[in-house]
Amino acid sequence: MLTFEEALARVLDDAPRVGDERVAFTDCVGRVLADDVRARAPQPAFDYSAMDGYAVRAAELSARADLTLRVVGESRTGAPPPEALAEASACRIFTGALIPPGADAVVMQEDVTRDDDTARFARAPRLGENIRRRGEDVSEGAVVLAKGTRVTPFQIALLASVEALRVTVARRPVVSILSTGDELRDAGTADHPGSVVDANGPGLAALVAMCGGAPRVMPFARDDLASTEAALAQALASSDLVITVGGVSVGDHDVVRDAMERAGVALDFWKVAIRPGKPICMGRAGRVRVLGLPGNPSSATLTFVLFGAPLVRAMQGDSRAVAPRVEATLDGTLRHPAGRTSFVRVTLDERGGGAVTARPLANQASGAVTSFAWADALAVLPPDAASLAPGAKVTCVRLRDV
DSSP states (O other): OBOHHHHHHHHHTTOOOOOEEEEEGGGOTTOBBSSOEEOSSOBSSSOEESSSEEEEOHHHHHTOSSOEEEEEEEEOTTSOOOOOOOTTEEEEEOTTOBOOTTOOEEEEGGGEEEETTEEEESSOOOTTTTEEOTTSSBOTTOEEEOTTOBOOGGGHHHHHHTTOOEEEEEOOOEEEEEEBOTTEEOTTSOOOTTOEEOOHHHHHHHHHHHTTOEEEEOOOBOSOHHHHHHHHHHHHTTOSEEEEESOOSSSTTOOHHHHHHHTTOEEEEEOBSEESOTTOEEEEETTEEEEEEOSSHHHHHHHIIIIIHHHHHHHTTOTTOSOOEEEEEESSOEEOOTTSEEEEEEEEEEEETTEEEEEEOSOOOTTOSHHHHHOSEEEEEOTTOSEEOTTOEEEEEEGGGO
């Protein structure tokens, strides 16, 4: 079997990039930039005051014994540019207003005593004090957001400020989700003996959307080779990625691997040395990638988190396709058979002044849907560590970062 690291490398190797499209900057949250976004003009566009106060010539004011100047003119936002600052004078100015030609500092009004048309200054300012300079944030032509950035709401104001009204982003990969099994039924439909509500389809669709993909939940494929092959062929014809759920193990009714081969999918690997989720497989049919996930809900979710999410992100050119890791201190004991990397669902306590504590959830069964609903992260147990004691350091994958 491949190790987790080897399997992830194969999943991401030569991940096919989807095409690009232009969208309004207000519609690009969660989308991955396909080109650098550059400033069309410097930011800020002109020198302006960072305070309400008085614009002065710093050297001239420093040379005066009484620190008193006559006030000539006013500069406020939205008004015409002020006249050049005359000698031995100050200009009343407001936050965001243009700096008068000749002025090189602003004294905030708390340090000034005003008496009609004169102003007495408590001190002489430093050269450039309280002035925001043209291009101080961004110079003209500079990259403000790099290709491969997944846009967040905090970046929309920046796109507006540089007037990037339309941006080029990766198209959303179409991800078809094909759950297999005679026992499956949709939530809310009539129950019958031995039936199981399909939790994987809706859950995986939500995860695909979170990663920027366009999910499509297909009708169930029954435990029949011909019907599964037909469903796969239909999915392959109109998808960037096909995810099958269930039927990839070695049971008498596990037909997905054979159906993949008959549908023209070349398998890259089958089985990975992880717990849970060992019977995962990956293949390709031209530019379409196929991931075969186990059917148990926790195993399906976990294997998508580990392999599917990075692949969906990589297909969009995301520069951070793999979720970052965080170090935590274990609050509990973890044991597992050596030989495979185990991923344990844990809650995190991040209230300790920067320290992170990981507490394992009691139910780690592959069929349990509660543990992922209540978990914050996956704690990673290396294959050579049979157990970890309380207080041990453990590497975790935050689920919010997936």
